[in-house]
Amino acid sequence: MQQNRNVLLSSHIEKWLDLIAKRKVKETNFKNYHRVVKNKIIPLLGHFKLNEIKPAHIEHFIAKLLDEGLSERYIEYIFAVLYGSMEKAVDWELINKNPLDKVKVPRGRRRKYVTWTREEVNKFLNVAKFVTAPVYHAIFTTALYTGMRRGELLGLKWEGVDFDAGT
Template structure:
């Protein structure tokens, strides 16, 4: 039932009619929703209310409220990060997504309604990124994150089609990573062993397991199974404004057990002996968190400090400069070249699917195919 009331208005007749009626309850919250419209006559006011209620019912059937229809890109990103991505991504990865959107997307289209976006607008956005001389990989990263947000909007019924579908965007490319040869890796380790046993053991562990920087710094002695020659990866070290803390590894598949050889077990035992000596020397201030790699007083190692030490030893050894993360690529490359199966390498790296491993190391697997073909050819030629 509608409620009609005469109200003052700045028109010739000096008044208007206000019509208020109960709309359908919110399908999600169950809250009441009243609809009010004004017009010159009772009939017009009632007609406007009826039209608004009819549109509200249509939107409810589609699962989209008026607030969703008016959702801006800024609001979409906030909801997408909060409802979906924070449950999928590692904390540091999520922060990277948020920072990228705040820096590159929000200033340009943060207040634009998602439903109002079109191909031309977004093509101009991508073209402008290109004109800033940003790397193709970074532009690809921005567009990939934004595409994911628009896909969420499509699934939620805010839009019917992802507006980035027909935009010419940088496509995923095969990226090659610098790696060390066996000889270069061994030369680095020999140099490190003479000057810094802790750094030697950190790199030996990363090189011989393929673990990420945060994973190696979060290792605890309870994760090292000397008897079964296994290392358990179940956490990662994070350092930010809030200080040091442990988080879950990058993905679910990153929680894994890695079989290791005698050489790494020997390295770890040697380092454990020196760490025990440090505990005795600094016993009054040493804080024991059971961490494998720590400062002299037992605190976690600051990631950038470790990277700095890594780069210093690279200079001393005179080997090609690589990132610490490239030890992971070196490990995978040497595993494949040694004859290890792609599936085994996938498990060691903690990749969610074998396609990821195959795509990243396609150049290596192609070499393996050539070697395998030649081995087969040599074999059958003896028949």
């Protein structure tokens, strides 16, 4: 790897995407990495030379992302992408240390879910039975009694139902 210490972050991270990330992660993850790099990292940090990036720059970057209203979990994801590219810059001897090592990224908080009581579930299903089409009542009942997610429900097919086995 070229020992040029004047490499811009934008140039380095695009090279990292092409040489490392593309081969390391699945295609869908790679598309997400690419989107984060193009839409978040390069516009705010791409103009910096790798050896000029300091922890304070990253703190300002995170503050701007928070000001945009991005969730802490998404910012943590963006940070992870940037961190991986900077670790490779260290490996490639473009920089001596990763400036992100000294930055505390906000940790995404898990959402607190409110669950219905059995009485609330039954009340909802009774209303749904009369207010919605029968197919919706069936979907709501299946979702509530199995815990299936939306994608799993939408993927169901009649040939997958076995009434005799109860599955």
